[in-house]
Amino acid sequence: MGLPSAEIITIGDELLYGQIVDTNSQWISQHLGLSGFRVVRRTSVGDVREDILAALAAAEQRAELILITGGLGPTADDLTRPVLAEYMGCGLSLHEETLENIRRLFEKRGFALSERNRLQAMLPESCLPITNHWGTAAGMWFERGSKVYVALPGVPYEMKNLMEHSLLPRLKQHFKTQALYHRTLKTSGIGESWLADEIRDWEEQLPPHIKLAYLPHLGMVDLRLTASGEALEPLQQEVQQQIDLLYPRIKKWVYGFDTDTLASSLGELLKEKGYTLATAESCTGGFVSYTLTSVPGSSAYFLGSVVAYENAIKELELGVQADTLRQYGAVSEATVTEMAQGVRQRMGADIGLASSGIAGPGGGTAEKPVGLVWIAVATPTGSRSRKLQLSQDRDLNIRLSTAHLLHLLRQTLTEND
Template sequence: MSKAKKGIDIISIGDELLIGQVINTNASWMAEKLNNKALPVNRIIAIADTSVAIIEALHNSINSAKLVLITGGLGPTKDDLTKATICDFFDSKLVLNQKVKDHVEEFFAKRGRKLTESNRQQAMLPNNCEIITNSQGTAPGMYFIKNETHFVFMPGVPFEMKSIMTEWVIPYFSEFCNIKARAQKTVMTSGMGESFLADKISHWEDVLPENTKLAYLPSPGKVRLRLHVESENKESAEKQLEQHIQDLNLIIPELIYGYDDEPLEAVIGKLLKEKGKTIATAESCTGGMIAEKITSIAGSSNYFKGSIVAYANEIKSNLLNIDMAIIDEHGAVSEEVACLMANNVREIMQTDIAVSTTGIAGPDGGTDEKPVGTVWIGIATKERVFAKKYQFGNQRERNTNWTLQTALNMLRKEL
C-alpha cells in the first residue's frame, strides 16, 4: 500500500551541480516562486546527466510527489540525453514537431542568425506529451502525466526556465495542491549575533504556540528570523503572525530593519527617496561593493551620485584630498582617515550623506596592532562625522561582506 502522494519535487539535472562547479540557483528561484503561491516543495534533488540517474530519480519521485519539476538537459548541445531517457520512461517516441520547428526558425531569423543543425534537433519531441512554448529560447518545455503524478520538463538556462515557470507552471498549478492555510514572514535583523539574539528573545520564543515555527538564518552581518503559522484559514494565520511580530518588535526594535528578505540596500534606497536625500561612498577595503549594492536597486540614480574607490593611498590623497601626513601619522586604516574619507567624498559629490570604509581585508597586510579583519567605517552628514572600529575575522571574502552589511546598517540607522 503506497502512502498518499503530495507536494512537489524539484529535480535538477547536471553533472556540473554534483562537482560543485555550478550552484543550484535555479532550484532556489523555483522554490521561492512556488512558496509565494503556497505550493509546497518536498525536496530539491540534484542528479547526474546520465540515463540511470534520471530514471532512478523519476521512479523515486513518482512514488511520493504529486508534481515533479525537472530542469536541465534540454539545450542545443550534445551533452543532452534527457529527451531520449524521457522517451523510455514515458513510452514515447521522438517525432518532428512542426510548430516548434517554425518557432526555432523564427527565433533565429528575428535575431539575424543562422540556424544550426543542433538547433534543428530541438524540434524532435516525444509524441505523447503536451508541448509548452519557450518564449525566451528554442528548447520547449514538456508536460506528462503518469500514475497520477504530473511531470514538467524545462531547459536549465535560467531565463528560459524562469519564463516557462512564470508563464505556464505557476499559473497552471496554482490551484493544484491542497494545503493548510498558512502565513509566513521573515524578520530581517542586523547588529547582533545568532546566539545572543536567541537569548534576548527567548522569553518571546518560548511562548510561541504549537502551530508556529521559528527558524534562525544567520549570514555575515545579519540574522533572519523566519516565522511560519499554520491555521484553519488564511485570515486567522495572518492575524496570529502579525501579533507575534508586533510582540517581537517591542523587544528588538533597533535590530529589525525590514521583512521578507528585503535587502538593506533597498531599505536605504527607500529612506533616501522618502527624505529626498542623496548619497555617495568612499571605499577602500570594500573596493566598490557598497556602491555596487546601492546601484543594484532599480531607480537608484535618483539618490546615488557616485563613489570614489580609493585603494591606493595616493588616490586617498589626490582624489579625496586627505593630507598624506595624516595617512603617514595614523595609517590608512584609522579613525581619522575613515572620517576624512566620508566627509570629503560628501563635500566633493555634494550629497546629504556619505559612507566610507578602510580596513585590512586580508590575507596579507595585518600587523600586531592592526590584525587582518580590522575595519573602520565612517559616516558623514551635514551635521556630524564619525567612524566606528570593527574587528572581523581572517577570511577576505567574509571580511568584505561583514563590512558591507555593517556599513549599510550604519547608514540605515543614521537615516
C-alpha cells in the same frame, strides 16, 4: 491536510562540473513554496542514463511531485526525453503540435528547421506536452499512480515562463494545495544567536501553523514567518498580528520587510530626511558606492565617491592630515574619521561615509592583522566610528565592511526616531 511534497532534479554534466550555477533549483523552490508545496530534496545528476533513472526512482519514494529540468535540448547528451520514456514504459513518437511550434519559432528567427531540432518533437507517448512558446524544448507532464512528474527545459528564461504561465496553475488545481503565506523581517547589526535570545519567548508562543526561520547572510539576519491553512486572508491577518507583537522588541535592528534591501531602505530614509551622501573608500574599493547606487533613484541623495587607496590620495583629495597618517597609519580610527569628514566637506554632502582596512590575504601585521577594518560616518554634528575584526577572505571582508558601514549609517539616521 499537509503540504504536498516535491523534489527537484536538475540534469546536466555542466552543473556537476561547476561550469553553470544551478539557479533553477532556487527559483523553482521559491515558487513551489509560494504555491503551497513542501520541497523535500533537490538533486543534481549528470548526463548519464543510469544516474537519471536512479534519481527518478529515489525521488518517487520521497515526493508526490517530481520536477525535472535540463536535458531536453537537441544534442546527443540530452537524455531526458528518452530516459523518461524508458522510465514510464513507453516509446517516443512525433508530436505534431510541438513540431509546428518549433517550426514557427525557427521561421520567426529566420532559420531553417534542422533535423536535429525536429527530434525535439519526439516525445514520450504517455506524456501530456506543455507548449513552450519561448523555446524549442516542450515541457512534459506525466502521471504514474499518485505521483506527478514534470520535465521542463533547463534554460532559465524558458523554464520560468513555462512555470508561471502553464505549470503552476495546473499544479495548484491538481494537488488542491493549501494556502501558504510568507512575510520576512529584515534585520542588521545583530547576530543570529543574539536575535534568537531576544525573541525566544515570542517564538515559543507561535501557533503550530506559523513557522519561523532564521536566514543569516553577510552581517544581516532575515526572519521569515510562514503560515499555512485553508484560506489566505486569515493567514495574512494572523501573521500581521504576530509581527505587531514582535516588531517593538527588535525595532532598532529591523531595516525593512520582504524584498527591501539595506541599501533601498537607507535610500528611503535619506530622501525622507532630505540628506545627501558621499563616500570615501579604501579597503572596500568602491563597493559601498556600488551598493548604494544599485538602488534606482539613488541620484536623489548620492553625490559621489573617492576611492583613496594611496595615502597621498587620502591627503590630497580628502584632506587627511599627514601627521594623522604618520602617527596612526592608514588603518586607524583617526584616519577613517578624517576621511569621512573630508569627503562630506569637499563634496558638499550632509553625510560622509568612510572605510579603511586590511582586506587581505596579505598585508597584515601582528598589530594590524588581516581583516582589521575601521569604518566611520560623519554628519554636521559630529562623527562616529567602529572597529571591525573580520575574516581572512578578501571578498568577504569587502562585503562585510560594506554591510557594517551601511548599518552604522542606519543607526545614525534613526537613533532619535
